[in-house]
Amino acid sequence: MAQKKGFFNSRQWLRFKRDTAVFAHRFPWFTAIGLLLTILGTAYIFQLRYNQVRPGGEDYEYLTYIKAVYAVVNMTFFQLTYADMPPGSELDIFAIVVPPVGLVLFTYLGLKVIRFIRIAFVRGERGQEWQEAVIEATVKNHIIICGLGRVGYRVAGQLLAYRQPLAGIEETPSPLVDELLAADLPVILGDAENEETLKKAGIERAKTVLVCTNKDFVNLGIAFRARELNRRARIVLRLFEDEIVNDIKTSFKVDAIISRSAVAALSFTYAAIGGEIIETFTLGERSYVLTRVPIGMHSPMLGHTIGQVTEAQDITVVCYNSGRTLTIEPDPATLLQAGDNLFIFTTIDRLTPLIEFGLSHNTPPPGSEGPILVCGLGHTGYRVVTNLLGLNRQVVGLDFEPSRLGERLHELNVPLKYGDLRWNSTLIEAGIQQAAALVVCTEDDMVNLQIALAARALKPALRVVMRIFDDRLGEQLRQTFEIDAVFSTSALAAPDFVSAALNRMNVRTVAIEGIEQAIVRLQVTLSALYDVPVAELQEEEGLSVLLHARGEQVNIPPAATTRLRVGDEIVVLAAPHKLDDLNRRNKTLHELKAEGYT
Template identity: 25%
Template sequence: MAPSASLPPFSRGVPKMLAALRPSGRAGDGDTFVVCGANALTYRLVEELSQRYGAQVTVMMTPAQKRSGRDFSDLAGVRVVTAERLDDRAFVSAGIRTAAGLALTEQDDVGNIHAAMRAEEINSRLRIVIRMFNLSLGLRVRQLFRDCAIISDSAIAAPAFVQAALGDGAPTYFRLSGRTLYAASRADVAPSDVICDLSQTGPDGAPDVLPVVDRPGPTDVVLAVAHGERQTNGHARGTPLRKARPWSLGPLVRNLRQSVSRSLRIALAVTFGVLLAGGVSLVISSGEGVWVGIYQTLLTAFSGADASEDIAVQISQLVVTVAGMALVPLLTATVVEGLVNTRLAVSSGRLLTRRENHVVVVGLGNVGTRVIRSLHDLGVPVVAIDKNPDARGVALARELEIPLIIGDASREETLRTASITTCSALVIVSTDDVVNLEAALGGRTLRPGLKVVVRLFDTDFAERLQRTFSIGTSRSVSALAAPAFAASLLEREVLATIPIGRRVLLVAELPIAPGSRLDGRAIGEIGSAGEARVIALSALGEPRPIWSPATERRLEPLDRLTVIATRAGLSRLLRLAAAPDDPIGHAVAVAR
């Protein structure tokens, strides 16, 4: 399984996109890149740069990282520099003064930011790519540098796991600035959720991409924002899959069975049965109407009865009185036991109700957190498992009211608790290949034929696992993310791709360089039918992007546009957004 073969739809086009924008699809002559780290992503990125693009790469790592990290000796032409810390001396010895770009790939947001500041002080024209999980922080940090990109490998890889879990019918989607955006038919999306039109069906039946919106129809494809609900028909929004209706009796019965002991349930049933029998007897013996009989039964059960001379009425009153006296403490015990067991279930990670047609996600690290967030946004019911109560995604799961189990997913009882026998898919994304394998095999044992998506680094091992154990899908986060990191180092920030028929639309971010031909122009003058459409604007100093900005708004230096474009349209915009003396703009022009 080659790295490019396992890319999700939005990542597969990145290397081809670079080849289209550069005359040869390779790094420029004499380009050197410095990569800091020794983990799986570092190895994949160095392999991508050196083998695919023919760049010269220097890898920087600490002695501790070298002992526990990857071995780069099998990559020809890659230089490895070991330093106790990433200080000025270490960067100079790695050749940062003449390097074209720097990639910081360790899982240390603060450490990566500090190293990037040091490197830019030495080489002010350096292209910097920083790996960060906290993208909201990254948007602010990026403005501190002249030429910087912030990338989350988990954000890039998560859609591949989600689409593998949901199958071929899963929508093409991506996360952007805290939103989940997806491509869907206009008939399946509420008008208020539409960001822009992606295609319309032309007279000949072929899709017309990025059209002028003058003939919208139900077969059009639009870009929409997901709110965690499925659309049922037309513009009506369906009921969220995670929340049952408050008046539904089914969930109440299931909760009672799960949170109250069997003996107490039997005692309640017997008492209610006796009370019902006594009430019926009282109605019959007194000769009153049904409503008066119910009234007398309840009054007798909870406050005692008036004396009666009729022996049948007396017996009925005694039965109802005794049943009422037993019912009050039983109801109290039921409420107390239910509350206690519910709190214990939440703290120990035990589901109170049986789940069906849900996705079980094992591992709430960086990738697992993104996966449960995306599934929630797409309206898919989720059950999460992690053995660490302090894992990154635990707080998010509780915030989104996603059922959470704290336990070891390699144990069958943990998987049974997650209703593994009735789930639609099992997604295993912990960082331990051994635990992932155990959980995958355990899930298959409990339910043969279960759709399993497992995270594995070793490509050869993943292929053998699929053949031997029939585990249909495996993914490597580093293999998925490395092409995007390489693309960003080569100064092409392609965020996602959206397939439309046999064509592909690119989602990209464009920085507006001072003095460029887009500087000072209105947004309405940028987009063109069939080539490009602006969907968001990130103004300098603003923490959040402006979605669907006004067409009359004029661009300022260092603004960033998020656009959906064809390859030709993106190439044109890259040329217009580049500074007058930027060789990249001229390279794009030559590539066209």
Template identity: 25%
Template structure:
């Protein structure tokens, strides 16, 4: 176990400081240690199990607020190579980044920030800063698992839009086959030939006819909720959604109808009222709005007592029904803007949990042109307004309940994505959804990567994803100075698109591209030399200072590419 005094850490040089020790912080720390980086962790209110795990990896831990200059000095900010800030608060992360910049203007800063607009401005403010959103990094993996064959991820490289697309290696415009994923989950990286491969394709496939058809289908299905609000059909649709979403309303309505039916029969049989008048009289008694034109003044005593009881019971049941309907409307059970999940919607994705991850997943699904509906327990969630602005029907309710899932047309859905912050709730939602629709594809968010793998095997769930495990490699690679362009999910793993700059002191200068591609886990996609762009450059090409490379690799593969290049660098070069 590595322990250091405060004074010792203050004088440490060339290390990486990680601020924050949640799941993402611990996974990022693990990635950095695998890359051979010396690390110091700043943690204030971290779980003791995480602190123990960090120390077991050989990282020193400084306890205190990451926005406190004294704590940053204690962690050796003056000699640090990089500062990785992975706490969840955007404002606090901005505060820490500004403090670190003042203490060491040369330090590389990697910041976790959900607000990407603010993040872009922050990158312009600092000399060497990378702003990353863990939810934005992880969302494509969730969407890829949800849509399976029907989703194409876009990657922008050197101002050119590329697409990660499933197809044949022989298809036109294929730059590089990325992987073959067999039915048993076995993944083969960078195959030379084959069908049904995950390929990197030149061009934006979202403009193709089949994508346009999917987009129109999504607009039609997502627009049903708004168009059905018009006229009597909209009222009926809203009432039906209320009844589907709340079992109490269904039982009360059935009780009310049963009382009314029995009363109509009694008045029809035991009085000289006809059928229509019996119905009319029953309604006026239950609603206590009788006009006096029909009464039981001359009726037998038993019938009078029944009429009195009907007034009391009917009024009580009707009042309770009104209360529950009002509660459902006021609590926005079907959304404050009156969204209605149409009973005819089918082939849609159900996203459970409209938090940071759920919102990013919904954005990607809408962009892919696939119909999607959402459910969120917290009606005050900050992410509900932007989700509704995308035209996505949104239900307020508990996704674990079968009544809620039924209201989301889970029987006709193609996939459910359980993306709340609660592992147990996500698992329960997935199992209940599978019970209602055994053919449903299920994607579950689980925080612990090891638990995610075990849940996937034990419960026959198609895909379990850990946001921390998906995002951590990107944060770690950014910390060592490589610019991550995108990540894409391949089977149970992740491929990283990164840009490598060949600088004056770079070990890559003078090395051949074949050196980088010596292993099976990485390939060079693009060589930029001045104004020249070479896609899939020849393996014998020798790299020179000023070259820029875009590579795609696994996280260990990228580390090996850098190590192999350093080992193969010409002797005598400084």
């Protein structure tokens, strides 16, 4: 199937179609038709009565229906003078009744039309009434995103790129909301826990409700209300507290629960000890990671082949790059050199020794090196600390003031320091000079940068991992100040929310020596991918299948003869231009027709 190209698939055409649909839906047709029928009916009665009365006797001029309509309109606007009125009193009732009734109806219609034209054609006047009209007239079988903060903003942007039908709910206006409105996302401003607000967003017609405000209790309330109003919708919930996940899934009939901080914290944690997680997977009862392991100057891997490393470390090397060359399923005889990178699938528990093995032959054992300082003990910082504790690392927690999560860490015997983290004295007191790494993950981007620069001034060789919301700005800061790793928690977590919302496709982007590649995880549907052999996909340029899972069986790499079945999961490495094609091929026939494919 090919999608319609050119103007009829352009943004301008799509906007025109949307505006036309809203016009057809919200124009005051009932009032307009009622007024028209009133005029035509009155004209018919006036014509009939006029010709019965015959003003002027036998010499009167027969009144046609068209002239009767004209006369009624003239009477409505007081265009009928005394001289124009027929002799006798039989027709006076029309001159008395028609003007006030007609004027009221015309005024009522006029006000409605003017109001509609104002919101339909003057973009600056498009307030909530327009947003509600767009949802009511054009959106169905859609995804509702409750909470358009940093996570919701990212999720909405990715779903818009996939051309998914969407509606958003946010309590108050914000610059992020303004950006989404400019991208044609209809947004309802209001409390998402309120039934009326959800109804304005089309909750009864929604296929998925994604709840991602930054307050757990609010999210629970929204999920409960959404489930009451729509029993069939898929509900994806953002939640911090792991302990209640199973209870919430059962009690609220929630399809997926995701913790932004839990997803993001893994990347911060392993970046702090020198690794890089590209993607995490839970397949069956095991957790896997796709990680990039750089080959350091003193790595024991130097001089060994990929096959030797694979056998010794019990790992699967899915691709390898040297310089700007990326090789999928590399030759086991390939000799490793300093500066090379291995992209490896392994279980999460094998990751730490693998990182240490790759970086240096004299990496000190866990616990013997200096502490890792974690600045900002919010949701992300808390999880980074607990992850590091699980890896037997020394950790010191820092924050501006005590908090609930800080108290939890105190109960775990984590050393805590409070104060202005931008001050040298606070960092020195926390042990910055002896620290192995610094993780800066407060909610304030500017504060994060100030802390990172202050720490680097005190210890130039310190490994620094920093949190920044804007990806592009983060990359510029990383290069400018030579920060080891910069992450956006919302960018890290957004693909998981998108995947859960669609119940299908998860995409991560990785730049390999400036070459952008996408790691795509998808679940096969009854689509064009059904019954396709893996070998056929492997032969396509820009597409390589890295993993295939069916039930509890996971194959890395998959057998070339394997044919895809509904429910199978595959992980592929794809060039960016292949993403749209891959997404299209995994759509059902009904979905393709709904999106304009022929």
